[in-house]
Amino acid sequence: YTVARMMERNDFHDRFKAGTPISVHEFLYPLMQGYDSVALKADLELGGTDQKFNLLMGRHLQQEYGQEPQCILTMPLLEGLDGVEKMSKSKNNYIGITEDANTMFAKVLSISDVLMWRWYTLLSFKSMAEIEALRKDVEGGRNPKDAKVMLAKEITARFHSAAAADTAEQDFINRSRGGIPDDIPEVSLSGAPMGIGALLKAAGLAASSSEGNRLIDGGGVRIDGAVVSDKGLKVEAGTCVVQVGKRKFARVTLS
Structure with missing residues (x-):
């Protein structure tokens, strides 16, 4: 050659x-x-x-x-969540087929409206006629989120079940309204009182204590619904729900 x-x-x-x-x-x-x-x-x-x-x-x-x-x-190559690069784990713009239903559903809803139609073409089992009819509905004034929810449920159901997709939709609604999901990880820790940064790391909500502190600076950490602003906070013994961003939760029991 x-x-x-x-x-x-x-x-x-x-x-x-x-x-x-x-x-x-x-x-x-x-x-x-x-x-x-x-x-x-x-x-x-x-x-x-x-x-x-x-x-x-x-x-x-x-x-x-x-x-x-x-x-x-x-x-054709499938563009990832960013809508620019091809979907790749190394680029962190992917949906893993083994991810839980809630994460899968939420990730699909995070894509742009433009990318949604590309995903419909490449991923949906709907006919092209059905997809085109749905596109015309959106162009005629229907909320594009309706179409995105349909796609998210279809993809989630494919790798989990229709029931899991329905549950994931309700979970997403609860989170978007500031609610707490029904099914969150239970974490038991010892060492009270514990610094909030160390607690976030130990609970698996942050990769390190320093990352936890950065999340606090950004206003992304809540304990029992209240925003944490003090990086020096010491969490006393007891049980509380810790939230990072919109998707990460843990019910932490500290002794």
Whole structure:
């Protein structure tokens, strides 16, 4: 396989023209992935549109090894929660399929109205005619949140259940109204009185005491509904509901 053929790949071509370095291992990657098709004697390979060059490499290498070239099927990339980058755990713009129903539902509702229609196209089992009719309803004055709730319930039900999706919707409503969810983690701690920063860390509501203090500075921490503003607060023994932001809760029993 020639370097000239490698340079046909769009990003390699653009980077070469711009004088941006291209590492040798980047040239090796398509070859190694392509050889997988040879080793597997693949008939069909699936991938995102960004993998088209690598998939075609598999076809080429199969022909070189005297095999029937595989068919390839590419799929559009799913944009993540930010609506810009493709969904990726490393970019923290993803919804994990093993996440709990409440988190999954809330994350879908956090996307933009524009991204919602893209997700409908790529993720919903509704027909394109149904999606287009829903879009026209929204353009005609229907609240786009109605459509987003429908999408959130459909996705949540797919990985959990319809009942779990209904419960997640009610949980979201309760949180948005400042209520406390029915099902929150129970945490037992010892060491009273405990500094609020240390308590947030110990309860799993902050990654560190310093992060807990930053959350307090931002007004994002509540104890039994009251905003915590004192980073030096010592929490006495007893049971209280600690909230961080809109989504994180814990019922903490401190002894």
